[in-house]
Amino acid sequence: MSLVINGEKRSEHGKNASRRIRKTGRVPAILYGTGAAGASLSLDKKDIFKILKSESGENTIFKIAFEGGEADVMIKALQIDPVSDELLHADLIKIAMDKAIRVSVPLELLGEPIGVKTEGGFVDFMTRSVEIECLPAAIPDVIKIDISGLHLHQSLKIADLTPPEGVKLLGEPNAVVVLVQMPHEEKVEVKVEEEGAAVAVEGAPAAAAEPEVIKKERKKEEAEEK
Numbered sequence: 001m002s003l004v005i006n007g008e009k010r011s012e013h014g015k016n017a018s019r020r021i022r023k024t025g026r027v028p029a030i031l032y033g034t035g036a037a038g039a040s041l042s043l044d045k046k047d048i049f050k051i052l053k054s055e056s057g058e059n060t061i062f063k064i065a066f067e068g069g070e071a072d073v074m075i076k077a078l079q080i081d082p083v084s085d086e087l088l089h090a091d092l093i094k095i096a097m098d099k100a101i102r103v104s105v106p107l108e109l110l111g112e113p114i115g116v117k118t119e120g121g122f123v124d125f126m127t128r129s130v131e132i133e134c135l136p137a138a139i140p141d142v143i144k145i146d147i148s149g150l151h152l153h154q155s156l157k158i159a160d161l162t163p164p165e166g167v168k169l170l171g172e173p174n175a176v177v178v179l180v181q182m183p184h185e186e187k188v189e190v191k192v193e194e195e196g197a198a199v200a201v202e203g204a205p206a207a208a209a210e211p212e213v214i215k216k217e218r219k220k221e222e223a224e225e226k
Contacts, residue, residue: 003051007031007041007066018089027087031064031073033094041066041092048090051075055141059103061095072097072136095136102133102170105140107161107177111148115180119152127177130158131170138166147178155179 010021010028018028021042031039041064051060058075072095079089095101106129115121130143143163145156159173 002072003054003060003062004070005043005047005051005062005064007043007064009067010040010042013040022086022088027090029090029092031066031071031092031094032076033071033073039066039068043090045087048075048078048087056139059105059139059141061097061136061139064092071095074101074103074136097136100133100135101139102131103139104129104131106142108142108144109178110144110146113147113150113154113180115150115152115154119180120182121152121180122183123147124179124181125177126179127158127171127175130161130177132163132167133170134167138164140164140167143167145177147180150178150180152180152182 007029008026010017012020021028025045026042027045027048029041029043031041043064051062052058052075054060058078061072061074063070064073073092074095076091076093078087078091080086081088107127109123109125113121113123116123132139132143140163143161145161147156150156156177157173158169158171158175158177161169161177163169
């Protein structure tokens with residue numbers, strides 16, 4: 001059953017009007033695909049949060065009912081206040097259920113690779129989402145990838161993935177999704193006096209930097225001693 005939310009048409013625009021709308025617990029919104037300028041609406045914040053918290057998140061297709069009709073829509077963009085994290089504005093796009101669209105979906109790794117279990121490697125998850133094209137009703141929440149058969153130094157690329165039926169992968173085919181590799185060894189250089197020369201020692205802890213305030217105090221004491 002499709003989620004249906006109610007939208008109210010709004011005639012006032014501008015910062016002050018938007019501020020008044022947000023004080024009532026609603027969010028100003030534009031619904032595109034319903035005319036050259038789009039339809040100006042206001043939505044209940046709780047409805048937007050309900051959509052975002054669902055498994056499909058921003059890829060959720062839902063119905064919006066407003067004066068003049070009902071439409072299948074998706075969230076196109078959200079404007080968030082960078083300081084308060086308050087939801088300021090929402091852009092929606094009308095969806096034709098019989099036409100393919102492009103969206104980005106997350107990737108999910110399944111299983112523990114052989115290269116981790118027995119060969120001392122670790123999983124480097126490099127590409128966490130991929131762009132796809134399909135009919136709106138076929139959009140998957142995630143694309144799952146079985147990585148249990150990967151050995152050390154083996155990888156999977158987008159070209160290696162098998163998408164769900166009716167879904168076309170659009171990402172760069174050679175883009176690496178996941179790689180099993182050896183942990184990087186950190187090399188710390190510490191200068192050690194050896195026969196008058198400075199040499200580097202790998203794996204030794206780095207000497208703690210002397211705080212500037214201590215440096216100044218030490219120089220002051222040395223000057224007074226002189």
